Every structure is written in C-alpha cells, then in structure tokens.
Amino acid sequence: MSEVETTVRAVLADVLALSPERVDAFRADTPLFGALPELDSMAVAGVLTELEDRLGIVIEDDEVDGEMLETFGALTRFAASKALV
Template sequence: MVPEQASEIENTVRAVLRDVLGLSAERVAAFDAETPLFGALPELDSMAVAGVLTEIEDRLGILIEDDDIDGDTLATFGSLTRFAMGKAVH
C-alpha cells in the first residue's frame, strides 16, 4: 500500500469516529495507534459499532462481513485502522 493511500484510510477512520460518535476533531486528531476505543470511549457502545463499521464501508467502498470482526478489531485506533487498510487492499 502506498503511503498516500494509508494516510487517506487513516484520515477516513478518524472522520468516521468523529462524525458517527460526535467526537471533537481535536480529540480524534490526538488518537495514535495505541489509543483504546471499544470499552474506553463511552460513545462507542455496541450500537455505535454497527454505525462505525457501516460508515467505514460506505466511505472506503469496501464490504465488511460479520465474520471479519473480532474482539480486537475495535480495541484500539491502530487495530481499527489496520483492519480498514487490510479490507481496502483486498
């Protein structure tokens, strides 16, 4: 994956978290690979997970199957971004 594409996907994941969860741009901009998400962000509850994944699908033009998701997918910002990158290149 070219660095520009990786950066675009990371920016898309940030935008989805900001838009779907109603987080401030400053807060999301401060996320790094180790920033915990599910279980750490009260805004990211089980109902919001579906919205986040659907929005990532729509914005990146990818298909996410239920089988693709496991407990680690939304554990951190880095794991969610790596997941989105992996789906985007397949």
Template structure:
C-alpha cells in the same frame, strides 16, 4: 508519523459518527483504545461505524471479520481498513 495511510480517514470517520469533541479527536492516535475506552462507542455505535466504513471505503465487512480486536485501537481498525481496501483493489 504513522505508516498507515488510512489512519486519518478512519479517525475522521469516528469523530463524525460518534460526535466526538475536538479535544477528544486531537488525542486520538494509532495506540488510542476504542471499544471500552471511548464511552461514545457502544454496541449500537459499533454497527453505525461499520456501516459508515463500508459506505466510505466501498467494501463489505463480513460478520466473521468483526471481533473485539478490530475495535481494540484506532490503529487496529485503520489497519483493517487498509487490508480490506488492498483486497478490493487486487
């Protein structure tokens, strides 16, 4: 079990925004590669996913927070969401 409370929510968001199949969705875990590994996640999809994250979780993502490491794995993206939510709550 992954210790990140936002992992399932971010996975669900990605599945929805990228139109991933049920089979692909079932394989996604914290170590799953995203950008470069999921053909559905191109540069246009990254912008869509970032907007969806902002809308879903209620925070703003600054341009300087977006880099290749953010979309390296599902775990990295969900940890980012958790950290942003914690800052918002503080």
C-alpha cells in the same frame, strides 16, 4: 495508509460525535471499544457501516471482533487491509 487513517478518524468523529481535536489526538495505541463510552455496540454498527460506505469495502460479520476494535491502530489496520484487497 494515510487516506484510510484520515477516513477512520472522520468516521469516528462523525458517528460518535467526537470533536476533531479529540480524534486528531488518537494514536495507534489509543484504546477504543471499552474505553470510549460513545463507542457502544450500537455505535460499532454505525462506525462499520460508515467505513464500508466511505472506503467502498465490505465487512463481513465474522470479521468483526473485539481485537479489531481494541485500538485506533487495530481499526485502521483492519480498514486498510480491506481497502487494499
């Protein structure tokens, strides 16, 4: 999970133009969508596309919902579940 978590952090920093220090402070319960002004609906598409590219996964449209983007931990768990399939 550590490699996936590192990748999720890097994607959030790169796509949302967040400082590495800010992203390093994210914990599992850190709210994302709705809490980070940088993470709007357009940025979500960028984050998911970048996760697909970096992790070599495919994210189907019907898998994307508010719950998977609610917290850093939820997004990381989702990405890990896709990477391990």
